[in-house]
């Protein structure tokens with residue numbers, strides 16, 4: 374820990390429950406904020422200030438003057454700017470030690486897996502049901518928890534969904550309401566401070582989870598009524614037969630992938646207090662190239678092994694399952710782009726008889742893809758351990774890291 378970060382985080386490190394270990398866990402954590410609006414922008418400020426190591430921001434909107442009454446992350450001069458850009462500039466001022474990753478896009482059912490797979494926890498700051506259900510289904514499939522929040526008029530709600538043993542959003546609301554049946558904030562109005570309160574409440578849950586503190590707000594829905602100055606807590610249970618998290622999994626995208634990435638087949642993100650290798654703390658403790666679960670065996674290959682195959686001219690198919698913008702940013706020469714969400718459609722273009730090496734950014738998406746490919750008869754499918762990031766460190770330093 375540097376002298377600067379020593380002083381910056383002194384007040385929270387002084388808490389015995391948090392301490393230097395909590396700070397280190399935050400530094401190793403990767404949090405995705407979906408929607409940098411009323412909920413996401415106050416949350417982002419506190420998460421950055423607290424020292425969360427990597428914060429991803431997903432938003433395709435620009436700052437509008439009507440946003441400013443509840444989104445004080447932005448100023449009048451930001452009107453017209455992309456929210457992810459304005460937010461990244463401001464957060465860099467709040468805490469330059471934090472890495473901000475901008476995803477200037479709208480989260481959809483098609484890209485949700487790819488966006489979420491590189492993160493440990495999601496903060497849902499969306500204002501559409503389609504995005505919320507897409508987050509829920511991708512989080513359940515990937516084993517990544519998400520902190521839900523919503524506001525309308527003078528009321529707000531908070532909960533944590535999709536933990537290893539807690540309910541998911543569909544356990545509470547099985548299907549989205551009919552379009553237009555629920556008024557939006559724009560139609561109904563909202564008191565500006567409400568999303569601030571709820572967004573900071575969500576940030577509190579994220580910090581607790583990342584640092585391994587306290588009891589997560591899982592299995593409980595908190596309702597806050599600002600006018601009555603009252604809170605109410607509703608117990609939620611996991612619902613048998615839930616289309617989101619029940620065993621009869623039927624919702625995730627792509628449809629054919631949903632079976633293989635439902636419970637138990639993917640790599641569930643466990644609670645920080647467990648010893649799972651996929652926890653932020655274990656990333657902190659291990660070498661960056663070993664951040665992935667240290668699985669051995671033919672379904673995961675070390676970068677050195679793949680490099681040796683290439684040098685020897687061993688026949689193989691090298692497939693990149695990231696998104697097109699990532700492929701443009703950095704790619705391994707000779708690899709073919711097949712984004713994760715299109716894998717099932719492009720299956721027939723791959724050869725089951727030739728070794729298939731799958732890579733992504735850090736090795737998470739590729740492992741989920743390989744699990745599924747093996748079920749589809751690709752017995753020689755293997756994931757590149759640590760993804761292109763490890764490849765850049767170990768094999769080819771000319772490939773930019775991002």
Ligand SMILES: [Zn+2]
Pocket residue numbers: 540541542543544545611612615616617618619
């Ligand atoms: Zn459920």
